[in-house]
Amino acid sequence: MALQEPIDPLLEEISGPTPRQILRKRVQGHMGLLFGAGVVLVLLVIAILAPVLAPHDPYLQDLANRMVKPVFMGGTWEHPLGTDHLGRDYLSRLIYGARVSLLIGSVAALISGVIGTAMGVAAGYFGGRVDAVVTFLINVRLAMPVVLVALAVVAILGGSLQVVIAVLGLLLWDRFAVVMRASTLQVRRREYVSAAQAIGASTPRVILSEIMPNIVNNLIVIVTLEMAHAILLEAALSFLGLGVQPPTPSWGLMVSEGKNMMLFEPWLVLIPGVVLFVLVLAINLMGDGLRDVTAPDSRS
Amino acid sequence: MLPFILKRLGLAGLVAFTVSFISFSLLFLSGDPAAALAGETASGEDIEAIRRLYGFDRPMLVQYGEWLFQALRGNFGESYYFKLPVSSLIADRLSVTMTLGVCGITFALLTAVPLGVAAAIRPNSIIDRVALFLSVAGQAMPSFWFGLILIVLFGIKLRWLPPSGASTWQHFIMPTIVLGYYAMPAIMRLTRAGMLEVLNSDYIRTARAKGAGEGRVLFKHALRNAIIPVVSLAAVQMGFMLGGSIVVESIFALHGAGYLAWESIARNDLPTVQALILIFSMFYIIFTFLADVLNAWLDPRMRSS
Numbered sequence: 375m376a377l378q379e380p381i382d383p384l385l386e387e388i389s390g391p392t393p394r395q396i397l398r399k400r401v402q403g404h405m406g407l408l409f410g411a412g413v414v415l416v417l418l419v420i421a422i423l424a425p426v427l428a429p430h431d432p433y434l435q436d437l438a439n440r441m442v443k444p445v446f447m448g449g450t451w452e453h454p455l456g457t458d459h460l461g462r463d464y465l466s467r468l469i470y471g472a473r474v475s476l477l478i479g480s481v482a483a484l485i486s487g488v489i490g491t492a493m494g495v496a497a498g499y500f501g502g503r504v505d506a507v508v509t510f511l512i513n514v515r516l517a518m519p520v521v522l523v524a525l526a527v528v529a530i531l532g533g534s535l536q537v538v539i540a541v542l543g544l545l546l547w548d549r550f551a552v553v554m555r556a557s558t559l560q561v562r563r564r565e566y567v568s569a570a571q572a573i574g575a576s577t578p579r580v581i582l583s584e585i586m587p588n589i590v591n592n593l594i595v596i597v598t599l600e601m602a603h604a605i606l607l608e609a610a611l612s613f614l615g616l617g618v619q620p621p622t623p624s625w626g627l628m629v630s631e632g633k634n635m636m637l638f639e640p641w642l643v644l645i646p647g648v649v650l651f652v653l654v655l656a657i658n659l660m661g662d663g664l665r666d667v668t669a670p671d672s673r674s
Numbered sequence: 675m676l677p678f679i680l681k682r683l684g685l686a687g688l689v690a691f692t693v694s695f696i697s698f699s700l701l702f703l704s705g706d707p708a709a710a711l712a713g714e715t716a717s718g719e720d721i722e723a724i725r726r727l728y729g730f731d732r733p734m735l736v737q738y739g740e741w742l743f744q745a746l747r748g749n750f751g752e753s754y755y756f757k758l759p760v761s762s763l764i765a766d767r768l769s770v771t772m773t774l775g776v777c778g779i780t781f782a783l784l785t786a787v788p789l790g791v792a793a794a795i796r797p798n799s800i801i802d803r804v805a806l807f808l809s810v811a812g813q814a815m816p817s818f819w820f821g822l823i824l825i826v827l828f829g830i831k832l833r834w835l836p837p838s839g840a841s842t843w844q845h846f847i848m849p850t851i852v853l854g855y856y857a858m859p860a861i862m863r864l865t866r867a868g869m870l871e872v873l874n875s876d877y878i879r880t881a882r883a884k885g886a887g888e889g890r891v892l893f894k895h896a897l898r899n900a901i902i903p904v905v906s907l908a909a910v911q912m913g914f915m916l917g918g919s920i921v922v923e924s925i926f927a928l929h930g931a932g933y934l935a936w937e938s939i940a941r942n943d944l945p946t947v948q949a950l951i952l953i954f955s956m957f958y959i960i961f962t963f964l965a966d967v968l969n970a971w972l973d974p975r976m977r978s979s
Contacts, residue, residue, distance in 0.1 A: 513689045514693055516962075517690070517959050518696065518955055519951060521918055521920050521921060522935055522947075522950065522951055525935075525936070526700065526939050526951065529942075602813075609818075613818045614920075614921065615940070616940070626816070626818075629818065633822060636826055637830055640826055644823075650816050651815055651819070654815075655810065658810060658813055658814055
């Protein structure tokens with residue numbers, strides 16, 4: 375049996391690893407994805423368990439103990455990350471701040487995801503006039519300066535958590551629409567879509583059970599990227615004083631409050647900024663990783 | 675080419691019109707601008723007087739029509755706060771923002787393009803990995819925080835650069851870096867992807883086969899083609915950056931149009947905010963239009979779509 379037998383591609387497909395096994399292997403080999411998903415998971419658990427994990431009440435002021443230094447700068451374990459200018463425990467505010475960031479990021483991404491996906495899929499599936507209108511709306515939205523419009527609207531309606539979430543959700547749908555439109559265009563002419571149409575499946579059914587499952591990978595990637603985008607924008611709005619209002623513990627607001635003491639106590643600005651950076655980095659790495667492992671061209 | 679330009683121009687005009695309508699109506703969400711303007715202690719009569727003075731008692735569409743008609747003639751009304759024409763107020767501030775935008779995009783191009791080329795020449799090398807890391811990290815860094823760190827480090831601890839203001843060119847160094855790094859990741863990725871694609875093409879192989887030097891192949895043959903999409907991306911990014919300069923200007927106390935926008939929002943100065951939203955969108959629309967035309971001029975295949 376010295377002869378090299380040609381491998382039958384069909385046989386290879388049957389006896390080779392299943393798609394699920396291939397995916398698992400690729401996920402396990404992707405450091406960025408593992409790191410990103412791990413950090414996001416840890417922060418999610420911290421946010422959910424905030425009341426249990428926080429050593430102090432994040433709103434409790436203690437004016438006798440203002441700006442206590444963190445433990446690595448000569449402070450005590452009573453306040454591991456020190457206290458802010460009102461004597462509130464910094465670690466507790468940081469932990470509760472994870473709730474604000476993750477809540478705003480996920481709900482804003484959900485709202486914009488629903489709007490953008492509906493528009494993009496409709497444009498890609500129906501084409502023609504629907505496509506022209508959606509493309510026009512995307513252009514209009516891209517032309518609006520996001521930070522400026524968000525600031526102005528939040529200033530008018532008042533900076534509550536709900537308003538910030540709604541404003542970001544209504545502003546950030548453009549990338550969903552662009553990507554979902556392109557993805558739908560790619561699968562619209564496939565045989566299985568034509569087959570479903572030929573056997574008389576209704577339009578909603580074709581979209582929901584033939585189109586959507588095949589573009590959902592791209593959707594997940596955009597959800598993560600827009601979540602990161604929303605978290606950064608919320609922090610910027612709060613930093614500028616027109617986002618989430620004090621005394622809510624938001625990381626952007628903490629940087630803003632620490633700004634005045636920045637010269638003497640730089641850690642007040644450094645700590646919330648680093649946490650914000652790590653969260654956004656982790657979400658982006660997770661998104662990039664998901665794109666890598668689910669992209670069809672790298673399935674080998 | 676001309677039909678393409680005309681079509682794009684018409685579309686750009688329509689987008690500008692829609693944006694102006696949306697931004698005008700958004701600011702009507704406040705319910706009663708007269709009450710906000712009069713302040714909390716004003717009596718009902720005062721509010722009524724202000725309402726009539728500024729014409730808030732008329733239907734919104736009428737107000738919009740008049741505002742648009744005046745705006746087209748360059749008249750954006752009078753600022754509630756400064757009691758000056760909004761157009762001259764903005765004209766004074768725009769030079770700082772434009773300078774910042776041009777510096778920012780130049781900085782982004784000068785750092786991102788060489789990095790992207792270097793990364794594409796040797797994929798998966800150290801340079802490639804460093805460039806990839808920089809682009810991922812750059813996207814995750816909050817710009818306001820990055821700005822503050824630079825101020826503490828170079829403005830206060832090392833005293834190399836002035837921490838705020840806009841009087842000398844040194845004042846623009848840190849704002850330029852903060853604004854420019856934001857556009858870097860996208861430009862770098864596009865340069866890298868474009869170079870990788872071009873370097874694998876037949877004409878590069880032909881150039882090498884003819885015995886052209888590596889430098890000549892890279893810069894004369896490859897980069898020239900790979901740079902085309904980057905130029906149009908840079909134009910679009912420039913439009914985005916001008917809109918995003920509000921954060922940078924507020925950190926460095928650069929008194930440009932972005933700073934004016936921030937102040938005016940906090941002061942409920944509606945005419946100024948409306949005008950600024952329109953002007954920033956116009957910049958974006960003009961830059962994307964120029965990018966489209968440039969693309970079509972360089973690559974005739976784009977004209978049909």
